[in-house]
Amino acid sequence: MKWSIEHKALTGFTVALVIIAAICWLAYQSTVGFMHASTRAARSQETITALEEIFSLMNQAETRQRIYIISGEQRHLAPRRAYIDHIHTLLAKVHDAIADDNSGQQALLRRMNEHIDARLALLEGVLKVRREQGFEQARLKLMAGDGEREMDGIHETVMQLEKGETARMQQWIEASRENADRMLVIFFVALVSVAILFAVLFLFIVREMAERKQAEKKRALLLHELESANEELRNFGYVVSHDLKAPLRAIGSLADWLSTDYADKFDDEGKEHMRLLIGRVRRLDSLIDGILQYSRVGRVKETVIAVDLNRLVREVIDLLAPPPSIVVTIENQMPTVMTEPTRIQQVFQNLLSNAIKYMDKPEGAIRIACVAEGRQWKFSITDNGPGIDQQHFEKIFQLFQTLAPRDRVESTGVGLALVKKIVEMYGGRIWLESTVGRGCTFFFTLPRTVASAGSTKGNNT
Secondary structure (H helix, E strand, O other): OOOOHHHHHHHHHHHHHHHHHHHHHHHHHHHHHHHHHHHHHHHHHHHHHHHHHHHHHHHHHHHHHHHHHHHOOHHHHHHHHHHHHHHHHHHHHHHHHOOOOOHHHHHHHHHHHHHHHHHHHHHHHHHHHHHHHOHHHHHHHHOOHHHHHHHHHHHHHHHHHHHHHHHHHHHHHHHHHHHHHHHHHHHHHHHHHHHHHHHHHHHHHHHHHHHHHHHOOOOHHHHHHHHHHHHHHHHHHHHOOOOOHHHHHHHHHHHHHHHHHOHHHOOHHHHHHHHHHHHHHHHHHHHHHHHHHHHHOOOOOOOOEEEEHHHHHHHHHHHHOOOOOEEEEEOOOOOEEEEOHHHHHHHHHHHHHHHHHOOOOOOEEEEEEEEEEOOEEEEEEEEOOOOOOHHHOOHHHOOOOOOOOOOOOOOOOOHHHHHHHHHHHOOOOEEEEEEOOOEEEEEEEEEOOOOOOOOOOOEEO
16 A cells, blocks of 8 residues: 555654654663763762871871870860861761672771771870870880781771772773763764654655656646745755754654645544644653753853842743633742752742643642741742642652643653752752642752841732
């Protein structure tokens, strides 16, 4: 059976969408792997630095004690105490860093702790002798060989731990390089695959158009349309070679053109297919935009400035333009915070957009509030919508996760993941409370970098 141009276009576009979606997923997986490996490599480097600092601080603490023993001046004991406290802090950090490592590193860390405890106990004993029996007895105890043996033990275990962490860091560096290389290969394959696919589709469509043009050459008008179509198709092969998003835009444009100019040639099923195609192209375009926004957080920096959230929140509400049936209330004055304007706007825009989009009550109410809690601002956005079951509280913050079917509510599943990443980038956290059928409240915190809470009078928008 000979396929019509509509079936060829639909099949080609569907295959292209599947390829692009698969490429996006593989690229995301490689990106996650790259970020994980880079983080683990950085953690190993931090562990090595901490180990070196521990050994240095042991020497500095002992030097301060020797000065005190010789001079008897109390002012040298405070720095000594600070060095020892910092040593314990660094030991806890190293312990956390290698908690999931092999038993060899953990055994070395236990041995180093034993040497450090023993050496500190000896130093405390010398300090006590100096206070109770004087300089000469303290000097004799300090010169005993036990202390030097323990310091040698500390030095040896530190060197072995550093060697192990260096090897592990090199493994993670290699892993990050492999993921980076994989990403490059994925994008190259994506561009080549999409280019080949659209080149083949282009040839099929050109041939089909040529046949139709020959059959209808006496009709001067569909002629004009065919020439325009050919011109678009000639340019189409050039467009698809640019980047991953350019082919998607081309798909959308061509699908709109087909659904408009050939509406009278489609049956009901064909029209429904075209409607679904256009909707899914737009969804994938939004998805790619969301992924790009997600990847830019923390990587692409804006200038951090003082942002008046009173004005910013009102601008977001105006931009979203909620329907008259939904009332948005700012319950108290918003603070001014030091942040990147675009990022904080994305937080409020995504949370408010979700509250408006999923509202299922004839009279919707959304309330925005802020309170000071210690060194942070705690913001809340409350709605009286459908609510969210507790079992989905974690799922909704994951990338690409949505609760409502996408055919019912258009959503990419990126918005809340983006909000979570931005909030956590600034040292805050986000969570929610909800009762199914009665609505939910999203909470998030930001540091009180600049504090100006103002009055507590409500304001309706």
